[in-house]
Amino acid sequence: MGIFTPENLKALFKPKKRRYIKRDREDAAQQLWKDYFAENPVFPPEYFRRRFRMRRQLFLRILNDITTHDNFFKQKPDATGRMGVHPYIEDDKQYLCSSNESDIAHLLQEGEERGFPSMLGCIDCMHWEWKNCPKRWHGTHKGRGRKPTLILEAIASKNLWIWHAFFGMAGLHIDVNVLDHSPVFNRIINGIIPPVNYEMNGHHRTLGYYLSDGIYPKWAALIQTIPHPTTEKDKLFAQRQEAVRKDVERAFGVLQIRWVITHGPIYYWKKEDLSKIMRTCIILHNMIIENEGDTNILEWTPPTDESVYLPQYNRDRSFLAAHISTRLSRIRNVENNGDLRRDLMEHL
Incomplete structure (x- = not known):
């Protein structure tokens, strides 16, 4: 049976x-x-x-x-x-928006007090390990440590507020490649950024700048340290620049400690989900900075007699190309980088 x-x-x-x-x-x-x-x-x-x-x-x-x-x-x-x-x-107020006129005035004052007139913050990149990166993407996403990563480019100020965040580039890229794709200078190119006017050593300047490390190009809008200082002026400038530039690295450290998920490795599959997670963590980070510090981010509106709008170039493409070329040349001017660094050394 x-x-x-x-x-x-x-x-x-x-x-x-x-x-x-x-x-x-x-x-x-x-x-x-x-x-x-x-x-x-x-x-x-x-x-x-x-x-x-x-x-x-x-x-x-x-x-x-x-x-x-x-x-x-x-x-x-x-x-x-x-x-x-x-x-x-x-378990919206814009906590990841571009700096307005009031913000720029605050950043300029902060830079002046720290010995860097017209400084708008510090720029750098951070890698976030992507554990579940698809195998077919490993060749382009393996960066530091030969592990797949995604890159976050950020600009931070003294109080660790993150003013700019560009996330999603593959880990194989270096900071310069990320900068080429980043929208960090788009507002200058489009002519809609609030003006920056200041005097230093008898020179009038209208372009703000960011402190960066040595891998970034020597542009007028990016000021690096002196890698091998010899004179006392060089040593003082290198010491002060490297100390102030730590703001963005401290911001990365606080972000990773406060939200451990950003420390990695991350196990999600879709890059869109990772982007939303990173953006949410940065917004919460800025909200805590505002709540616990003296930052008061107000929504900026132009005066009643002022009109702020994106210039209309679509009628004449040559006019658009000329404006873009002029502003890009101004941002990437190597000679102005040297002149500005010399002025800063004299100012310090």
Whole structure:
């Protein structure tokens, strides 16, 4: 007699019920509320910031904006009628926008106080290891450490606010290649950036600049250190430039420590998802900087008697090409790079 009798087959293929585990979501939410969100919470504010990486009022503001914008994060009954997970457990003002006239004035004042008049910040690149990079892309994405990475180009100021972020270039590229594709100078080329006017050593200048490391080209808009200083002036300039340029590296370090996911390696498959994650982390980083520091980013609007708009060049393509060529030449002028560095050395 065979072992596969009708009774045995019935028992073998009998559907099994999924095991139910009581997780006490309601009690967990209530306990979390008492610990951190009640009027008189158990833990003090510094414990809240250590756990949630931001102050309580900023967390509540973000939570309110998220639940207002996306119904997914609202607490609602599930299919069994039981209330779902509370948004405390799950868990636009432009915080990644271009600098406006007020911002540039603040950056210029900050640069002047640190010995670098007309400085608009520091620029550098960071690699983010992509663990699940498709095999067919490994040849173009293997950069540092021979591992696939994606590159983030950023500009940061003294308070570690990230003013510019360009993400997604393959890790095989170096900083110069990223700069060639970056939109960092697009506003200057289009003629819509607020003006920069300053005097230094009797020379009038109208173009701001960024501090960079030695791999970047010697353009008028990029000022590098002196690799092998010999005179006292050279040594002083190299010391001050390298110290101030650490702003962007400190910003990368704080970003990676505050949001460990950006430290890598990252296991997502799609580059679009990685871009959204990085952008979200940078926005949250800037929101925390604003909440805990003296940065007050206001939406800039032109005066009533001023008209700010993108020039219309489509009627005459030669006119457009001439303007682009002139502004690019101004940005990439090597001679002006040397003149500006000499003026800065005298100023220091």
